[in-house]
Amino acid sequence: MDMKVKGSKELLTEVIDAGLCTLCGACAGGCPYLVFYKGRIVLLDSCTLSQGQCYQYCPRTYTDMDAISQQVFGTPYSGDELGTTKEVLMTRSTDTRIKESAQYGGTVTTLLSLALEEGFIDGAILTKMSDDKTPSAFLAQSREEMLKSAGSNYMACPVLQALNQLPKDSEQRLAVVAMPCQILALSKMRQEPPQDRMNVGNVKLVVGLFCTWALSPDGFHQFLKENLNLPQVTKFDIPPPPANIFEAYTPSDKISFPLDEIRRFVMPACAYCLDMTSEFADISVGSVEGIAGWNTVIIRTDVGAQLIEMAKEKGKLEVDILLPENLAHLKEASLLKKKRALQEIITRSGDRKNLLYVSLQQSIIDRLLA
Numbered sequence: 001m002d003m004k005v006k007g008s009k010e011l012l013t014e015v016i017d018a019g020l021c022t023l024c025g026a027c028a029g030g031c032p033y034l035v036f037y038k039g040r041i042v043l044l045d046s047c048t049l050s051q052g053q054c055y056q057y058c059p060r061t062y063t064d065m066d067a068i069s070q071q072v073f074g075t076p077y078s079g080d081e082l083g084t085t086k087e088v089l090m091t092r093s094t095d096t097r098i099k100e101s102a103q104y105g106g107t108v109t110t111l112l113s114l115a116l117e118e119g120f121i122d123g124a125i126l127t128k129m130s131d132d133k134t135p136s137a138f139l140a141q142s143r144e145e146m147l148k149s150a151g152s153n154y155m156a157c158p159v160l161q162a163l164n165q166l167p168k169d170s171e172q173r174l175a176v177v178a179m180p181c182q183i184l185a186l187s188k189m190r191q192e193p194p195q196d197r198m199n200v201g202n203v204k205l206v207v208g209l210f211c212t213w214a215l216s217p218d219g220f221h222q223f224l225k226e227n228l229n230l231p232q233v234t235k236f237d238i239p240p241p242p243a244n245i246f247e248a249y250t251p252s253d254k255i256s257f258p259l260d261e262i263r264r265f266v267m268p269a270c271a272y273c274l275d276m277t278s279e280f281a282d283i284s285v286g287s288v289e290g291i292a293g294w295n296t297v298i299i300r301t302d303v304g305a306q307l308i309e310m311a312k313e314k315g316k317l318e319v320d321i322l323l324p325e326n327l328a329h330l331k332e333a334s335l336l337k338k339k340r341a342l343q344e345i346i347t348r349s350g351d352r353k354n355l356l357y358v359s360l361q362q363s364i365i366d367r368l369l370a
């Protein structure tokens with residue numbers, strides 16, 4: 001293990017108590033001490049290991065972006081707005097049932113269902129909502145179970161805990177759908193596979209979601225409970241700018257909250273995140289500004305390209321070009337996230353040479369601070 005790797009004590013002081021934890025779940029579920037409880041990761045007992053996988057895979061401990069990019073794409077980290085891309089497109093499902101329950105175009109659920117149908121995967125780690133709209137990650141092994149995960153829950157959910165909890169000897173080939181921070185942690189795991197846990201080599205497909213920020217599961221759930229009859233809610237949405245609202249749908253109504261009322265529940269850790277488009281995924285998926293019912297899709301790897309091609313051939317996805325103005329907006333928003341995060345990191349560390357957790361080439365830092 002690298003000398004920079006420390007133990008759970010330092011994970012607690014440097015990340016969790018420091019407000020840098022994204023709740024990705026990479027540290028939980030793999031050892032008896034760290035668990036997700038009431039919206040945060042807690043250390044149940046003192047662990048004496050001076051180096052631990054909890055610290056190693058955390059996306060907010062030392063992260064060498066070049067090494068991760070080399071691992072995923074075979075090239076150093078470019079620092080470009082959208083990361084490494086093969087193609088950026090617009091897609092939507094052709095499946096009526098998926099479209100009915102999906103967040104936007106149902107691209108994510110369609111791709112998973114196709115990958116399962118074609119025997120490319122045996123299951124997928126996804127997120128579903130309980131009746132009271134608490135998100136939790138689970139292993140979906142059928143199309144029906146995949147459909148249960150359709151739709152966005154804007155609260156952070158420790159997705160990687162569910163991955164860590166899979167049996168060590170499982171040979172199931174998996175997809176993972178996750179947020180940018182979670183995919184960064186997963187990439188760290190793939191770079192140096194965990195010992196005595198599930199085989200991370202079984203992850204064959206990584207689908208990333210776009211993310212500006214996620215909400216604190218504790219505080220925000222309380223807010224939702226106070227303001228809505230949660231079992232009745234069928235969908236949440238944060239429509240693309242300039243709407244500036246958070247919406248909750250019920251069978252008969254749509255309740256809107258100003259986004260400014262919601263922002264106080266944003267996870268503090270999100271301020272330090274440089275990645276809006278899940279740059280280390282095989283395929284990244286988000287909304288399309290101004291075009292309802294479609295997804296923006298970034299194809300990044302050969303695996304991603306093959307799956308989209310298959311979906312097109314089999315008529316599972318409608319595919320169209322992304323308008324230049326949409327692409328320009330996406331790049332602008334993504335660059336803004338990088339610039340803001342870097343400023344926040346430097347303000348916090350007080351030193352342009354100390355980027356807290358991230359290691360970036362100087363030329364990229366200069367470009368982002370210009």
Ligand SMILES: Cc1cc2nc3c(=O)[nH]c(=O)nc-3n(C[C@H](O)[C@H](O)[C@H](O)COP(=O)(O)OP(=O)(O)OC[C@H]3O[C@@H](n4cnc5c(N)ncnc54)[C@H](O)[C@@H]3O)c2cc1C
Pocket residue numbers: 101102103104105106107108109110125126127128135149150151152153154155156157159177178179209210211212213214215285286287288295
């Ligand atoms: C917290 C959050 C913030 C987001 N921010 C943006 C944004 O700023 N801009 C943008 O364009 N898009 C954003 N998205 C992505 C967007 O909401 C859709 O998930 C995406 O466009 C895919 O749409 P779809 O119709 O293909 O999804 P579906 O086919 O409906 O599939 C949804 C998938 O999302 C997963 N999911 C749902 N909730 C969570 C969660 N809490 N954690 C991890 N996975 C989850 C499910 O497992 C499911 O596989 C965000 C999503 C989340 C969860």
